[in-house]
Amino acid sequence: MKVMVVDDHDLIRKGIILLLESYADIEVAADAGDGNEALVLAMQTEPDVVLMDISMPNGLDGFTTTKQLIQQQPNIKVVLLTMHDEEAYIRQAIQSGAHGYILKKSQGSDLYEAIYHVYHGQRYYRTDLSEEQIEKMMKEKEKPVSPLTLREQEVLRLTVLGYTNKEIAEKLHISAKTVENHKSNIMNKLDLKQKHEMIQYGIKNYFSDMR
Template sequence: MIKVLVVDDHILIRKGIILLLEAYSDIEVVGEAGDGEEAIILAAKTNPDVILMDISMPNGLDGFMASQEIMHQNKETKVILLTMHDEEVYLRKAIDINVQGYIMKKSQSSELFEAITTVYRGNRYYKAGIPSEQLDKLFDLKGENDASVLTIREQEIVRFVILGYTNKQVSEKLHISPKTVENHKANIMTKLNLKNKSDLIQYGLNNYYYNL
């Protein structure tokens, strides 16, 4: 029995996915979550074998960051990003953070089942409507994105900076002090060798615009 956790902020989509999975006797849906934070908590409680994870979700913690945190906490859990985005920037980010699967929401239930069983066995499953040669090239380029050096919290802060949030607003969103926000920004600038806020914004737009 493969234990699956379903994560999507749209309840109708979640319920539809669960309904499809219930048709397979060797899959057990152990939980469902509506955002990244809830996904992390449920993953720790239910210890799923595979997580179907939406990318674009509310409250600052998207599918990429939630997946990173979950995979960090449990090396055995496999993640499949289930999304409507087939642009290269999304695929490259998925590859950079070592997500095991990537499929489109418009996929047939048989493809969904194939993706789950494939990653469960330890293999990669990427189907995003681009030529296999282009996908292979993206895997060859893995690791060239500087975003991988940032922690999940630092990635959150970069995204808020792009959106124009002040330190006070970011602190309220993340429940930390404005001083801590400023310290995180300083660490980000040092890690990425950036000189000023304009450089930070440009970096963020180049690496995080998929979730704006």
Template sequence: MIKVMIVDDHVLIRKGLLLLLQSYSDIEIVGEAGDGEEAILCAERTNPDIILMDISIPSGLDGFTATQEIMKQNGSVKVILLTMHNEMVYIQKAIDINAHGYLLKNSQGGELYQAIKSVYNGKKYYSVGLPQEQIEKMFKRKGKDKSCILTIREQEVVRLTILGYTNMQIAVKLLISVKTVENHKANIMQKLNLKNKSELIQYGLSNNYLELV
């Protein structure tokens, strides 16, 4: 049996997750909590294998802080962060604190079960619209290079690339040289561990760069 604990400040979401997971014969719900402080106490009391942790907890400790404290107290527990946020800053924060999984709340129930099984079996499970290979590289680089958040100018280059602008057109629009555009793109690819233009476009679309003005 996989012992699972649920942390979310919304009672209805906790109950929904509980009902969903109770349908699996190899999962046992051992506890639930509504905030970070309660989560720390509940984890210490119930000793779960997996914790489903909401990131956005409006009062008290947030999910990131609670996760760090729980993992500090219990090195064997594994945490899957549940969130509505798919922005790179949240994903990078999850990687920085070594969270084992990252799953959007609008994911299908079957994917939640798959995430639990994968993490329980020692794998990372990040369902964030990025290639698994890229996520693994980000884990390897954490602590060495945390400058993954792009500058304003780099964000502009990403947005214009998504819109189909060539390097020459980007240079004209931003009043910079083509060489500078190429340098910006090289820096972006290095920061985000991307290999090609299609991965760059996928990253930009997943993180709403088209909404930048």
């Protein structure tokens, strides 16, 4: 099974590669530090399975990269590897077409199991959500995907939860001015005029469920 590992943290990426190389039936074909690099390397190396981090820099997050990868190479299988176990993230994973979803706190054997299952054409989602909830989301897959970037969704989620611009800035390690810019972009994208409309949109679209 040819695997590509995509994660913007060198240490995490190298750790995963080391783990995968201990399995005789896995070959690490490539590794990438961001989504753009992943798209190029996938074309060059044609991996069977891609292990994909969700939060990555340089414009392309894991969801967007997954969607583009599958469009580019329909036979490729993608397992999202993340620390997020919230419904909104899992819903987006399903919308992106990801075949698997596994938490970074999982055991090494779970990672192997995820690769093995998706390689053999099965779905592998290991989260706190029940199989019934996952099934329901799979059936709702045709619902429109959020036009917001992952960072804009984070800003919106924290706004819904009642955090001030200053508190959001501290949590996301950005400036309060950048938070304000994100909010302005969110309102423009969603064609909203009032802050309360933005909060209503956030509640309706599950952002208050994200921790």
